[in-house]
Structures are given as structure tokens and as C-alpha cells.
Amino acid sequence: xxxxxxxxxxxxxxxxxxxxxxxxxxxxxxxxxxxxxxxxxxxxxxxxxxxxxxxxxxxxxxxxxxxxxxxxxxxxxxxxxxxxxxxxxxxxxxxxxxxxxxxxxxxxxxxxxxxxxxxxxxxxxxxxxxxxxxxxxxxxxxxxxxxxxxxxxxxxxxxxxxxxxxxxxxxxxxxxxxxxxxxxxxxxxxxxxxxxxxxxxxxxxxxxxxxxxxxxxxxxxxxxxxxxxxxxxxxxxxxxxxxxxxxxxxxxxxxxxxxxxxxxxxxxxxxxxxxxxxxxxxxx
Amino acid sequence: xxxxxxxxxxxxxxxxxxxxxxxxxxxxxxxxxxxxxxxxxxxxxxxxxxxxxxxxxxxxxxxxxxxxxxxxxxxxxxxxxxxxxxxxxxxxxxxxxxxxxxxxxxxxxxxxxxxxxxxxxxxxxxxxxxxxxxxxxxxxxxxxxxxxxxxxxxxxxxxxxxxxxxxx
Numbered sequence: 001x002x003x004x005x006x007x008x009x010x011x012x013x014x015x016x017x018x019x020x021x022x023x024x025x026x027x028x029x030x031x032x033x034x035x036x037x038x039x040x041x042x043x044x045x046x047x048x049x050x051x052x053x054x055x056x057x058x059x060x061x062x063x064x065x066x067x068x069x070x071x072x073x074x075x076x077x078x079x080x081x082x083x084x085x086x087x088x089x090x091x092x093x094x095x096x097x098x099x100x101x102x103x104x105x106x107x108x109x110x111x112x113x114x115x116x117x118x119x120x121x122x123x124x125x126x127x128x129x130x131x132x133x134x135x136x137x138x139x140x141x142x143x144x145x146x147x148x149x150x151x152x153x154x155x156x157x158x159x160x161x162x163x164x165x166x167x168x169x170x171x172x173x174x175x176x177x178x179x180x181x182x183x184x185x186x187x188x189x190x191x192x193x194x195x196x197x198x199x200x201x202x203x204x205x206x207x208x209x210x211x212x213x214x215x216x217x218x219x220x221x222x223x224x225x226x227x228x229x230x231x232x233x234x235x236x237x238x239x240x241x242x243x244x245x246x247x248x249x250x251x252x253x254x255x256x257x258x259x260x261x262x263x264x265x266x267x268x269x270x271x272x273x274x275x276x277x278x279x280x281x282x283x284x
Numbered sequence: 285x286x287x288x289x290x291x292x293x294x295x296x297x298x299x300x301x302x303x304x305x306x307x308x309x310x311x312x313x314x315x316x317x318x319x320x321x322x323x324x325x326x327x328x329x330x331x332x333x334x335x336x337x338x339x340x341x342x343x344x345x346x347x348x349x350x351x352x353x354x355x356x357x358x359x360x361x362x363x364x365x366x367x368x369x370x371x372x373x374x375x376x377x378x379x380x381x382x383x384x385x386x387x388x389x390x391x392x393x394x395x396x397x398x399x400x401x402x403x404x405x406x407x408x409x410x411x412x413x414x415x416x417x418x419x420x421x422x423x424x425x426x427x428x429x430x431x432x433x434x435x436x437x438x439x440x441x442x443x444x445x446x447x448x449x450x451x452x
Contacts, residue, residue, distance in 0.1 A: 010333050010369060014362070014366045017336055017340055018362065018363070021356075022355065024358065025355035027354075028353050028354035039348050042349055046349060053300060131314050132418060135350065178403070199403075199418075202313075
């Protein structure tokens, strides 16, 4: 098969492609919903391959790290066993409290706490191949009941929010992403604030908190949780612990930093709460 | 046609490595831009049209998997492919320095455009910080990776050329 000589003037090709690209940008900007099927189709081809590679990689690293750490595992095991005894005892006490709480809740018909929300576990398969962002893909999608705006947890805290859902995968924006902004509050004092991701603080492992009321009686180490007025985040999910509180230069508000409870460097598995925050006004 | 299929395969492999193996290849949370390497290499070896074609495919792939708008990555990569293709005029089979330098410049260009579109427009003005924190480490890492990736792409290309010449 001989290579065909194509005599296209590169300049015209370039201009043509640029026009195509700009058209695509404009079209996709106007019809954001309609491009999702195309994205899903591409995902259908690429995601299984990525999935395979991730599981092979995890398998290998599991095996190798297993050999390395036998000694430390034994030590850890002893420590954990003693902890376990202590915790079982505490747990019993707590369970008794919980029964009481349940009865009281029933009386007041309060909502369940977030520990009771239905959750789905998912594995992170890819990260945005661009160093500017902190968006990642998980291996659960529409088929598993994921929807846009579902909250994503890791361990004991908030990790992010689902921003796009496809048939077999979905995209999550983590709370440290530069575009992320969450309405939150202090657990102790109920002072409201806004938690904003900032690329500059990622290295220190912190997130910025802004618009705290000047009169808020807050101290370092207070917990910040998602607030009741947030439209997308369920109330009361732990985000992190506050530090470096200072009054803004305009003397109207305070700002601070948060150390998130989630370790984003080694995020591999997450939990998705399959319950969306519902607007009580619509509910009734 | 054979070339085209191999090109698609190369892009897919690099894309999957870059997006999936981040746990293993990222240093300081920075990943090398493998896809940029293939765009610049293709443009340098085969000329502007080929560079633009590669850039377009790579860009669309990124847009469709990670982008918010379709076409932004494509536009950047097509431009890079087009500009890098000019250097094809002084292409030499034994030169391994020029493509690496080209890749470094291409990566700088790419990140700078990205900074302007996505950060400057949102009022994040601290160029130097972003340069130090993201752009510079990425360029260094990309250049290191490009030494191997370019060699590989080049070898595949020579094999293809060899096949064509023999048939003729």
C-alpha cells in the first residue's frame, strides 16, 4: 500500500481546524446537556481499559507492600486488638445512648444523621490528566444509581461532589479543587462561612474559609461541617478543622484555613451518598 | 491507513498511562504531559498537517473525557501541532536534542494558555506562583519523559517508513 501524497496547504488546514474548534466550543457551551451522550460513548470505550489497568496496578502494589510490612503489621495488629477491646466497651455505652436517642428522635421526627444515609462505595480510576485541577473519575455511574450533586465521602469527611454522571463512570470534583466552593458552618457556634478550594494552599494541605462573621466566637481546632443552607451538600458532613483565623483587612469578616480530614494525596476509594439534598419547600 | 491506526493506538496508550497510572508516575503531585510529547513529536517528524491531525485527535479525546467545553483542548493542541510542524523543515533522524527543546517550549505554551483561560480570567493573578508550583515542574518532568517517549515514537515511525520504502 503506497502512501498517498496529500497536497493540502497546512495553513488552510489550520484555519479550518481552528474554525471547527471554535464552533465546537460555542456549540458545546450552548448545549451542555446534549453533549453528554457523546462523552458517555467515549467513556464506554476508554473506562474498561482504565479499570483493568487500575486493578492490575493495585494487585501488584498490594502484593509488594504485603511483603514489606509483615513486621509492622504484627505490631499494628497487637495495638489494634487492645484498642478494639476498649472500643467495644465504649461502643456498648454509646449504643445505649443511641437507643435513647432513637426514641427521642422518633418523638421529634428528626432527620437521620449522615451516618444513616445510604452509601455506595466506588474506586477512583482516573485523575484529570492536567496538573491544574483536582477532578477525578470513579467507576460507578448511572447504572449504579449515581446522580449529579451527590456528596462524596472518604473515611470520615467530605471529599467532593459528583459533577457529571455517565453510564458506567462519573466525575467528582474534590473540595480542594480551585473551582470548589461550599457553604459551611462551625459545628459548635453555627456561624456560617464559605469553604473555597485554592490551588495555592494544596501543598500545605489546607483549604480556605471565608466570610466568617466578625463576631463569631471561634478558636483554632473547631470543626467545620456542611451547613443547612447549602443547596447541594447534606447537612453536617465534617469538612475539617479550622486554623489560622484572622480578621480581613476591611475589618468586616474573618477568614481562616481548614485542614481537611480527608487525605487527598492517597485517595483511592470513596463513598457516595446516594441521597440528594432535597429542598424542603419542594417536598411539601 | 496503517499509520493512522498506529497513531490512534499510540495516543490511546499514552492517554491511559497518563490518566490511570497517576499513583505511580506522579512526582510531587505533578504528572508529565505525555500527550503533548506525541503531538510535538508527530509534528516534528511528519510535518504540520500530521501534527495538527494528532493534536486534533488528542484534544478531542481530552475534551470528551475531562473537558467542560468541547474544543478548548483541541484548539490548543492543534495550534501546538501546527507551530511545531514548522520545525519539520530542519528534521534530522539523528537529532534528539531539538525535539526535546521543542517539547519543553510546547509545554510552556500549553500551560500558559491554560493558565490564561482558566485562572487569569477568574482573577487569579499570581503568575509566578503558578509558574513555580505547576508549570516549571511539569516542564522538567515532561522533558525527562520525552527523552524516552520521543525515542519510542521515532522508532515506530522509522519502522513504518522502512515498510513503505521497501514496498515501493
